[in-house]
Structures are given as structure tokens and as C-alpha cells.
Amino acid sequence: MTTSVNRERKRFQVQILNRGGDAVKKSGRQDRIIVALDTQDFSEMKRWVKSLKGLISFFKVGSELFTACGKKAVKYVRDQGAEVFLDLKFHDIPATVEASAKAAAGLGVKMFNVHALGGVQMMRAAKQAVKDISPMPWVLGVTVLTSMGENELSDELKIAMPLERQVIHLAKLAKQSGLDGVVASAREVKHVKKILGGGFKVVTPGIRPAWSASQDQKRIVTPRDAFALGTDYIVIGRPITGAKDVKGAALRVIEEIE
Ligand code: C5P
Numbered sequence: 676m677t678t679s680v681n682r683e684r685k686r687f688q689v690q691i692l693n694r695g696g697d698a699v700k701k702s703g704r705q706d707r708i709i710v711a712l713d714t715q716d717f718s719e720m721k722r723w724v725k726s727l728k729g730l731i732s733f734f735k736v737g738s739e740l741f742t743a744c745g746k747k748a749v750k751y752v753r754d755q756g757a758e759v760f761l762d763l764k765f766h767d768i769p770a771t772v773e774a775s776a777k778a779a780a781g782l783g784v785k786m787f788n789v790h791a792l793g794g795v796q797m798m799r800a801a802k803q804a805v806k807d808i809s810p811m812p813w814v815l816g817v818t819v820l821t822s823m824g825e826n827e828l829s830d831e832l833k834i835a836m837p838l839e840r841q842v843i844h845l846a847k848l849a850k851q852s853g854l855d856g857v858v859a860s861a862r863e864v865k866h867v868k869k870i871l872g873g874g875f876k877v878v879t880p881g882i883r884p885a886w887s888a889s890q891d892q893k894r895i896v897t898p899r900d901a902f903a904l905g906t907d908y909i910v911i912g913r914p915i916t917g918a919k920d921v922k923g924a925a926l927r928v929i930e931e932i933e
Contacts, residue, residue, distance in 0.1 A: 704902055704932045704933060705730070705731075705929050705932070705933065706732055706733065707733070707902075707907060707908045707909065708731055708733065708898075708908075708909055708911065708925075708928065708929070708932075709733040709734065709735050709760050709878070709908050709909065709910045709911070710723070710727060710731050710733070710734050710735065710910075710911060710912065710915055710916065710925070711734075711735040711737060711762075711880070711910055711911065711912030711913075711916070712724070712734050712735060712736055712737070712740050712748070712752075712912075712916070713737055713739050713740065713912050713913070713916065714739065714740060714743075714916070715739055715740065715742075715743035715744070716743075717743075717744045717747070717748065717751075720740060720744070720748060720751070721751060722921075723916050723921055724751070724752060724755055724757070725755075726921045726922045727915075727921065727922060727925055728755065730922065730925050730926065730929065731757070731925055732756070732757050732758060733757060733758045733759075733760065733785070733908070734752045734757055734758070734759060734760070735759075735760040735761075735762050735910055735912075736748050736749050736752065736759055736760070736761055736762065736784075737762040737763070738762070738763055738764070741761070741763060746782055749761065749782045749783070749784060750782075753782075753783055758784075758785040759782070759783075759784040759785060760784065760785060760786050760787070760788075760878070760908075760910070761779050761782065761784040761786070761787040761788075762787070762788055762910075763775070763779070763787065763788070764788055764789065764790050764817050765787075765788070765789040765790065765793070765801065766789065766790035766792065766793045766797075767793070767797070768797070769796050769797045769799075769800035770800070772789055772793065772797050772800050772801050772804075773800035773801065773803060773804045774804070775801075776789070776800070776801040776802075776804035776805055776814065777804040777805070779805075779812065780804065780805040780808045780811075780812050781808075784812055785812060785813065786812055786813035786814070786815055786855075786878075787812060787813075787814065787815070788814070788815040788816065788817050788858055789801045789814065789815075789816060789817070789854075790816070790817045791816035791817060791818055791845035791846070791848055791849045791857065792817075792845065794848075795848055795851060795852045798814075798816060798848070798849060798852035798853070798854055799852045799853060801814050801854075802814050802852065802853040802854060813855035813856065813876065814854045814855055815849075815854060815855060815856050815857055815858050815876065815878055816845060816846070816848070816849030816852070816854045816856075816857045816858070817857070817858045818841070818842040818845040818846055818849075818857050818858060818859045818863075819838060819841055819842050819845070819859070819860075821859075821860045821879075821880050821881030821892055821893065821894045821895070822881075822891050822892055822893055823838075823893065823894075824838070824893040824894070825837065825838045828841065839862075839863055839866060842857075842859050842860075842863045842866075842867070843863070843866060843867065843870060845857070846859065846867050846870070846871055846875070847870070847871065850871050850875055855875075855876055856875050856876025856877055856878060856907070857875070857876070857877055857878070858877075858878050858879070858880065858910075859877055859878075859879060860879060860880075860881050860894035860895075860896065861877075861879040861881070861882070861896035861900065861901035861904050861906045861909070862894050862896060862904075863877075864877045864879065864901070864904045864905045864906045865904055865905055868905050873905075876907045876908070877905070877906055877907055878906070878907060878908045878909075878910060879896070879901050879906045879908070879909055879910065880892075880909075880910040880911075880912075881893070881894050881895050881896065882895070882896060882897070882898055882901055882909045882910065882911040882914070883895040883896070883897065883914060884897055884898055884914055884927065884928055884931060885897055886914075886927070887913075887914035890913060897931070898911065898928050898931050898932050899931045899932050902932055911928065914928070915928065
């Protein structure tokens with residue numbers, strides 16, 4: 676029995692590997708995988724995007740790549756026909772965030788984010804900045820980083836609320852400010868969706884397939900479970916970009932979720 680299941684599994688793996696860049700898209704979940712391009716090396720980033728062509732159509736440009744390479748990194752990904760999540764987590768006075776949001780929208784990114792801890796006025800300023808831009812990018816609020824656990828929140832930051840309640844509180848503020856969704860752990864998705872509605876997007880980093888190491892992430896969830904819990908987009912970095920075979924790792928994730 677087990678042998679025939681394994682054989683079937685192997686056959687499927689070979690099938691999708693043979694299709695190379697054209698792995699079957701069955702559920703649409705494949706398009707909701709965002710690969711984090713965390714590197715300072717422009718050539719390395721290009722190699723990742725090229726190896727994933729046809730498999731991954733959404734990439735995250737974060738502070739590491741953006742600080743090192745600037746907007747040419749966004750342009751490169753866009754020129755390959757893929758979407759960009761600009762993850763710069765703006766957190767500043769409203770006027771500065773408004774201007775930064777405008778600049779982000781000008782790069783043609785599909786979404787970008789601000790820290791919900793920046794408050795309602797700041798989040799409203801970000802949304803205000805992009806409201807006349809077409810297509811309008813989604814603005815997301817970062818709730819509590821997935822690398823943080825209950826102890827950091829209470830002992831270090833002296834935030835008295837339990838972590839999940841703090842996430843819900845910040846998500847409510849984000850919605851009240853007109854944002855399109857939040858960044859949170861998949862562990863909190865069900866609760867966020869129940870309280871704020873299914874249309875309020877939840878993008879979840881802290882994704883770790885069972886076969887990969889957790890590294891500095893604490894509130895981790897597997898790709899399959901994240902979708903089962905109702906997440907809209909998963910963000911996954913090192914399990915794919917840190918693998919010897921970047922394309923093979925992406926295919927394993929796709930196989931798991933489809
Ligand atoms: O390599 P790994 O899969 O841990 O990458 C996760 C990515 O998601 C990183 O680029 C990190 O900056 C980002 N992120 C996160 N937690 C958040 C928001 C973004 O880990 N709350």
C-alpha cells in the first residue's frame with residue numbers, strides 16, 4: 676500500500692519536474708505563493724527569479740534587497756512579468772509615510788506594507804497616498820512579526836495583551852484605517868477573518884514546510900496548513916532560496932499545496 680502511494684507520489688513529482696517551468700496550476704494556490712528575495716546580490720536575485728520562472732509569479736522585495744539594489748530590483752521582477760510585494764514596513768510620521776507610499780505605488784508594486792503600530796493616522800496617510808493610483812496597490816498593516824513570540828511581547832516590549840489579541844487589535848486598527856489587509860502568522864488567520872471578514876486580506880510569512888528548518892521564525896505553519904486555515908498569500912523565503920535546488924524546493928511546496 677505504502678509502496679504504491681510512494682510510487683504515485685514519485686510519478687507526480689517526475690511529471691511536474693518534466694513540465695519544468697509549466698507546472699500545473701490546479702487550485703490557483705500556486706499564484707498565491709510569494710517568494711522572498713532576501714539577498715543583497717543582484718545577480719543572485721536574478722538567478723532565483725530565472726530558476727522560478729513559470730512556477731512563481733509573485734516575489735517579495737524587502738529591506739535587504741531594496742537597500743542594496745534599490746528600485747532596479749523591483750523593475751527587474753516586473754519586467755519578468757511577475758508581481759511585487761514591496762516589504763519595507765514603513766513606520767514613521769504620517770507625512771513621511773504618505774510620501775513613501777506614493778513612491779512605492781509609483782514603482783508599480785501590487786502591494787506594500789506599513790507597521791500597524793504606527794497608528795491610525797499614519798495608516799490612513801498611506802492609503803490616502805495611493806487612492807487615485809490605477810491599478811491601486813494594496814496597503815497592508817504589519818501586526819506582530821512572526822519571529823516574535825509571547826515572551827518578547829510581554830517581557831521585552833511590555834505589551835500586556837496576549838499575542839493573539841494584540842494581532843486582532845492591530846488588525847482592527849488597520850481595517851478602521853482603510854487598509855486592504857494585514858501581515859500576520861497563519862496561526863491567527865482564522866480569528867482575523869472571523870472578526871474582520873473574508874475580504875480583508877491576510878498575508879502570512881513564517882511558512883515552513885515540514886522538511887525545512889525553522890531558523891529565526893517562531894510562529895511557523897506549513898504551506899498546506901496555512902492555506903487550509905484561510906490565508907490569502909504565503910510568503911516563503913529561505914526554504915526555497917536557501918535550497919541547493921531552488922526550483923526543486925519550489926516544486927515541493929507547490930506539490931504540497933495543490
Ligand atoms: O526566509 P523566511 O521564509 O523566514 O522569510 C520570511 C520573510 O518574510 C522575510 O523576508 C521577512 O522579512 C518577512 N516577514 C516576516 N514576518 C513578518 C513580515 C515579513 O517574517 N511579520
